Amino acid sequence: MASDAVVLLSGGLDSYTAAAIAREEGFRLFALTVRYGQRHSREIEAARAVARWLGVARHVELDVDLSAFGGSSLTSDIPVPKDRPIAVTGTTALAANEIPSTYVPARNTVFLSLALGWAEVLDASDIFIGVNALDYSGYPDCRPEYIAAFERLASLATAKGVKGGAFRIHAPLQMLTKAQIIRKGLALGLDYGLTHSCYDPDAQGRPCGRCDSCTLRAAGFAQAGVADPVLSR
């Protein structure tokens, strides 16, 4: 019987790829999408499409309105930065220690906590999250030492841990560049036309092409030597 895994699914290409890797490894997928007060719902539609494509056992969409706290351009009136120069070679996408305004305080900790709660109910030991090397230098909660610390916390936090069990937090994209992620996903047959990455889409849900997320995505497809199917629609 297949083991169960909780996969965090945002609707972007990273979490889609991470979930597909989990499926490839033989896990039955329980997908969690958190509606955290981001300004656009296009992401949620993409998460639904991706969950359907993956054939997940269950998809839970959970509202957690982080805009109650503010503090990020993704959840408040702070403008999303545009047209920033981004070096896309290697893993130093953004200047070291520069935290962009799109950082949502403690977001991945909130997401992983929710995934942990669901995993414990399901008696699943595995959680997949699509954090990757390109986010590494910009978002503190995408770093390997953070993921390792959460894994340790998970065992202390839960009944399963008290009974001697442990959780594994899988971040299979951790050390990959965006181009490597895209190549991996294409090798798995993924349809990236289902995904949405833009931080600031227009009213029709079309990507702006100028935010960090659009810039990283475009550079990733360019480096991978393939066209982004979202842009050809």
Added chain:
Amino acid sequence: MASDAVVLLSGGLDSYTAAAIAREEGFRLFALTVRYGQRHSREIEAARAVARWLGVARHVELDVDLSAFGGSSLTSDIPVPKDRPIAVTGTTALAANEIPSTYVPARNTVFLSLALGWAEVLDASDIFIGVNALDYSGYPDCRPEYIAAFERLASLATAKGVKGGAFRIHAPLQMLTKAQIIRKGLALGLDYGLTHSCYDPDAQGRPCGRCDSCTLRAAGFAQAGVADPVLSR
């Protein structure tokens, strides 16, 4: 100027006391109450009353529907256990390693993650949570090693941590019995008549008197040698 602290406020007597200790220590309070799908709203009313009494700078009530995952008698149809024998001397309130069905998987991790996100937005370094010794043996996420692990995670998880800052997770009731907590609170002038502890109140919001929470509360007031003002109403 007073430092700011985020305090988790449930409406029960522990979190009220922990918040009052924070106030006594000179912090300006930002209270967070999570509506996590518990079956009764009496707790939320109590949290509002307590927040008013404390004169908090702001009170955020956040919906996070953990009942989407189930797995606890507090968020699903699993019956709340009643009339269980509980030893209230010392810190072994429940049998070692026995996790009651009222345990909500990863609840404190979800709560602390949300508090952490708000603290970072506020540029506050201090978070107060009312976990205590009586919960110790029953709920894994009330243990001191868990709180210490979360404190370490908090620095890795945040922009503040990357910049060399740190968070303090205060659990001032950690090593106190329920009677000691009550004595401490009464010394601070608290009105425990505002609070609500019962896991399974009736339609009018009156405590059942038979769940673990009612039993522990009654034993605490008895040991402290004072009447519970909630019962004399």
